[in-house]
Amino acid sequence: MNANTPRQDSAESGPEREHEQDVRLLSQLLSGTARDLPSGRHRFHKERLMAQIHEQAQQSQEGRTAAPVAPARTRRLRLPRLAVTLPLGAAAVAAAVVAAMVTNGAGGSGGGGLATGPALTTDVGTATTSGVPQLLDQISLAAAEGEHPTVKPGQFIYVESRTADTFVKTVDDKSSLASHELHRRQVWNSPDGTEGWLIDPAVNDSSEGETLSLPDERGNPLEAGLNHPTYDYLAKLTTDPDKLLAKIYKETEGQGNTPDQQAFTTIGDLLGESYPPAELYSALFRTAAKIPGVVVVDDAVDAAGRHGVAVARLDETSGQREEWIFDKKTHVFLGERVVQVNQPKGEGEDALMKPGTVTFTSAVITRAVVDGMKQTPSREG
8 A cells, every 4th residue: 555645736726627637537547547546445445535536526616605715625545556456336336426526516515524533543563474374274264164154146245344544634735644533334235246335424425325236327347356356256266275376466467566465455355345255265364374474463453443463464665564353262354454564765745654553444343144235134124
């Protein structure tokens, strides 16, 4: 998750021009032509970009109807240099955002209304390579023994989580760190990936959420892959660790700061909001054990405040460490976070991310198979 310093606003840049540039960037992101996209957290960062576009659009609208003042705004995402293919389910939401913004100009309330607070921070913690194979073997065994029902046609994979992040916010050309408050996120996806629903206040204008179903109104087809891991796609993957790792390297070639870091990030993304079949879920941890540079952090905390042990890897380019957090006794996956471990090189906004800054955190609260869209394990939708 390396970050580049964003372009400086020119004297002639105004709200409308920034809005047009953001819409163009998001359009490129949807079409797959944008090269400056974030590593890992593909879904989260793409949606945060949409929220920030909404916020800028709303402020632009207010600027045209109120007395001229220097608007407070959240600077566009700090985008690292790599190429990824976005999950198409999330892209369907983004396409609707672009269409609405083009139709309605810079107006609209947007989904970026979450309160912001100070930067999220933590103790960096000590990482060691000692015991990595043993821990991942224990996690793999626990994954194989856990309850893992098969998803049938007509059912949906439901994941409820808590997420938050730290970002650079600029007011009157002065930049500082801020955070989106911890919030609830709910996602439903059919096993073939063609039907889905998302409720997330960082993304959705409506508390009812938005559809992720495909093909969308523009006819975008479903293209399952590691960056859009449908259950049916995952069910066909090899469970041989060597072959699986080779496939991950091949399918993610050119992404991330290094092939090893991107492979680690890709597996981590599968632990979050996808639902790998039982044998594959166990195999993912044996596969991760083969990636160079994997370490153990004895104490890490997820977004729900639960302490656990983390399997982690440091991205030497960005200075950020991605951590997968597991219960110390049961070895059940709790969540993940990304921590700034080393001071970023250079000056500007990157330098604001001091060691100990938590740039992203999540906690999986519920993962289940349900019989209908917007149904939860506790009630009928």
